[in-house]
Amino acid sequence: MVWAALSGETADIAARDIARYAATSAVLALLVGTITAILGSIAAWLVVMHRFPGRDLFAWALALPLAAPAFALAYAYGDLFDVAGDLRMWMRPALGFDLPFEMRTLSGAAFVLSCAFYPYVYLAMRAAFLNQSVTALEAARTLGCTQRRAFVRAAMPLARPALAAGVALAVMETLADYGAVQFLAVQTLTTGVVRAWSVYASTASAAQLALPLLGAAVLLMWIERAARRGRAYESAGSKWRPLPVTPLPAAKAALACLFCFSLLFFGLLLPCGWLLWSSLAVSPDWIRLADAAGHSVSLALAGAVVTVALATALALGAARLPLAARLVSLGYATPGAVMAIGLLAPAAIIWRMTPGASGFAVGIGLLVYAYAARLMAAALEPVDAGLSKVTVRMAWASRTLGRGPAATAWKVQLPVARGTLLTAGLVVFIDVLKELPATLILRPFNFDTLAVIASNYALDERLPQAGWPSLLIVFLALPAVVWLSRKIAMSRPGTA
Amino acid sequence: MTVALPPSVDIRGVTRAYPGTLALDSVSLALRSGRITCLLGPSGCGKSSLLRVVAGLEPVDSGEIEGGGRRLSAPGFTVPPEGRNIGLVFQDLALFPHLTVAQNVAFGLDRLDRPARRARVSELLARFKLAHRADAWPHTLSGGEQQRVAIARALAREPAALLLDEPFSGLDGDLKAEVRQVVLSGLRAARAAILIVTHDPEEAMLVADDLALMSAGRLLQSGSPRDCYLNPSSLAAARLLGPANLVTARVEAGIAHSPFGAVTADMPDGPATMMIRPEGLRLAAQGAAVAVADVHFGGAFHEVTVEAEGVTAILRHTGPHVPATGPAHLVMDPDRVRLFPH
Structure with missing residues (x-):
């Protein structure tokens, strides 16, 4: 991809445009990063450390917006708050004022993406708070901190690595997003990449646009790694006691409940409800939809299986290849569009070298490869965590009991990590279901997934029709998200 | 008089170096079947390194290890752990959390058929007073029970030698004596050569048939506990075995x-x-x-x-x-x- 960018003799995109796109991407990433950091941390702190009505439900339900692709939220909000939409047309004469915001702007996009991506921060922070040692909090309290001061002075600093990791995820997803910003008419580097490829058919200029993204990816990965290096933040060996949960008085409880509910409402209920409402007006093309759903699910399953298998192999060999693991996380930070553009050149070579092979098989293969490359790091993390439950000594014990390295992996390491392998698979499954730009670029001709159909309808301004495939994605991803979220909710060590 | 059998495991002049430290400095030690050898030394003296080298988890830099009449380790040559028939009980026990007690004990018995495996497992569980916990998960066991499971698991394959790394260190005073009793009778019944690593001199002398004293990667002295205690070969050896007054004499x-x-x-x-x-x-x-x-x-x-x-x-x-x-x-x-x- 770098090669394509530098060798492009036809630089049909002005440097000015690249700078403009880059500035938009940067501002958007900054806004989304800040908003998700605040919303996600507060939600996690409320849910972990306080008791209020609905808390047990919110604990896992707050992650549900992960099931909704960002572009679905963009369609819903873009339509709902459209300047010429029903809501505003009714409001202006009836209430005598207009809403003071506009969705198809940078701030509108920041709102939509924050709604879609806050769960990354929420999940990371909740895990951090759940796993924190009570002693640090108690020490803070005995040193004169109120509960809230203890949060600010002890819990937050201790959770800083988790915050950095969660925000890095949200920012990576923001930079990688194509469907939502494209619909909201915000020009970012990623929309530029896809447009350069699809409209100007210029891989070179697409690659030029992708270079700053790749740079940002390296930077983000570095930040995330640096955050992860703070192992000393974990208080190993301390006793696990139940966290001190504070019951909130009525007024505060209502506020907490309202806060959590708004996140869920704006992240999932309102946009999906609105999409459903407007989609009910049209009857969907069921055959096409079922076809695309089949494609989406098979791709997601294939992606999950391949990615988890590779991640497991990598994790088992990680001790010998530390560099490989680092390179792999670069894949996660790399936006799907960039990944796809980067794969186009090798794809052409494969095509030429294997004239007999069906273009379909090569296309699907490339697509699954792109998913695996992009989501490898996301899968590697839970797989690694799962395998690290097998201590070196357990593996050695198996060796001294007569099993070779392969048998040890099969009999000890994989069974112990079984649960986390499933987790990793589900993470990949959900992400592939929602993936748009890479699929758009790499899919074989006439091979539609739900996301591709939704995007095509939306491009044609047929929003009610776009609602159906979007909702179907939510419907398919929701059980996986519920399972994941509930599993994390029960993850406080020592209470299992 | 007992006839001197050839040692089950013969460690000869083994050296093992890590960057910056010499973990084992030409250590020689013979382990005989049916006898319990205690390796006593302060932490960091190379005891655990010796266990790992004998188990085949690490290579030797010089010297060699023989066992069962064949060469197990030599510079550039290491029979892998699964091929040595030497059991190892780790200090943290390393029980498999996804297997029950009985399954843990049966782990190394895949070459036996099902009835034989079952018979062997129940025999071991009975010997270590664990029969009633056969279907329990490791994390539900007490420290002493976990200890016995780990030892039963290691003995299941009838290893020529069994190495135990600080087997009694995680146990409280009262429990320690009790567990030691059960474990020692189980170990003696196994007729394997036993090597127990410990840093507790009292425990070493109580348990050992043969005592080996180690410090800074070197074997200081080996012999019966009584001999080592009463006739230490050096001041360092004397100090390892308990308090001593050092007085200048003329x-x-x-x-x-x-x-x-x-x-x-x-x-x-x-x-x-x-x-x-x-x-x-x-x-x-x-x-x-x-x-x-x-x-x-x-x-x-x-x-x-x-x-x-x-x-x-x-x-x-x-x-x-x-x-x-x-x-x-x-x-x-x-x-x-x-x-x-x-």
Whole structure:
């Protein structure tokens, strides 16, 4: 991809445009990063450390917006708050004022993406708070901190690595997003990449646009790694006691409940409800939809299986290849569009070298490869965590009991990590279901997934029709998200 | 007289170096079947390294290890752990959390058919008093039970040798004695060569048939616990096995003189270091004149600090009455005294 960018003799995109796109991407990433950091941390702190009505439900339900692709939220909000939409047309004469915001702007996009991506921060922070040692909090309290001061002075600093990791995820997803910003008419580097490829058919200029993204990816990965290096933040060996949960008085409880509910409402209920409402007006093309759903699910399953298998192999060999693991996380930070553009050149070579092979098989293969490359790091993390439950000594014990390295992996390491392998698979499954730009670029001709159909309808301004495939994605991803979220909710060590 | 069988595992001049440290410095040790060898040394002295080298988890840099009549380790050659028939019980036990007690014990028995495997497992569980916990998960067991599961698991394959890394260190006082009892009888029934690593001298002497003392990667001395205790080959070896008073003595004409008494000395005239075990000094009506400087109640004994000619020593006084501070007399038991040349 770098090669394509530098060798492009036809630089049909002005440097000015690249700078403009880059500035938009940067501002958007900054806004989304800040908003998700605040919303996600507060939600996690409320849910972990306080008791209020609905808390047990919110604990896992707050992650549900992960099931909704960002572009679905963009369609819903873009339509709902459209300047010429029903809501505003009714409001202006009836209430005598207009809403003071506009969705198809940078701030509108920041709102939509924050709604879609806050769960990354929420999940990371909740895990951090759940796993924190009570002693640090108690020490803070005995040193004169109120509960809230203890949060600010002890819990937050201790959770800083988790915050950095969660925000890095949200920012990576923001930079990688194509469907939502494209619909909201915000020009970012990623929309530029896809447009350069699809409209100007210029891989070179697409690659030029992708270079700053790749740079940002390296930077983000570095930040995330640096955050992860703070192992000393974990208080190993301390006793696990139940966290001190504070019951909130009525007024505060209502506020907490309202806060959590708004996140869920704006992240999932309102946009999906609105999409459903407007989609009910049209009857969907069921055959096409079922076809695309089949494609989406098979791709997601294939992606999950391949990615988890590779991640497991990598994790088992990680001790010998530390560099490989680092390179792999670069894949996660790399936006799907960039990944796809980067794969186009090798794809052409494969095509030429294997004239007999069906273009379909090569296309699907490339697509699954792109998913695996992009989501490898996301899968590697839970797989690694799962395998690290097998201590070196357990593996050695198996060796001294007569099993070779392969048998040890099969009999000890994989069974112990079984649960986390499933987790990793589900993470990949959900992400592939929602993936748009890479699929758009790499899919074989006439091979539609739900996301591709939704995007095509939306491009044609047929929003009610776009609602159906979007909702179907939510419907398919929701059980996986519920399972994941509930599993994390029960993850406080020592209470299992 | 027992006939000296060839050792089950013969460690000869094994050296193992890590960057910056020499973990094992030409260590030689023979493990014989049916005997329990205790390897005693302070933490970081290379005990665990020796276990890992013998188990085949690490290569040797020089020297060799033989077992069951074949070569197991030599420079550039290591039979992998699964091929050595040597069991290893880790300090953290490393039980498999996804398997029940019975499945853990059966883990190494995949070559037996099902009935034989079941028979072997129940025999081992019975021997280690675990039959009632066969279907329990490891994390639901007590520390002592986990300990026994780990040992039963390692013994299931009837290894030629079994290595145990600090097997009793995680257990509390009362439990320790009890677990040790069960474990030792189970181990003796196995007829394997046993190597137990520990840093607790009392435990080592109680448990061992043969004792090996290690410090800074070197084997200082090996022999029976009694021999090692009473005739330590060096000051370092003497200190490993328990408290010792070190007093400067003066050798004259085959007698070593110290403020606390004299013993015969088989060394030339001149200064020497006299090592006196605390139990080698006894307060008495007559003997060397000393001053009792300090008395501390220690449960079964009183720890008494005595002073003579500006030299202090510590002894353990047992008996009904509490020694008073002030002038006293003591006698020295020559069996508990050793001399080392300066």
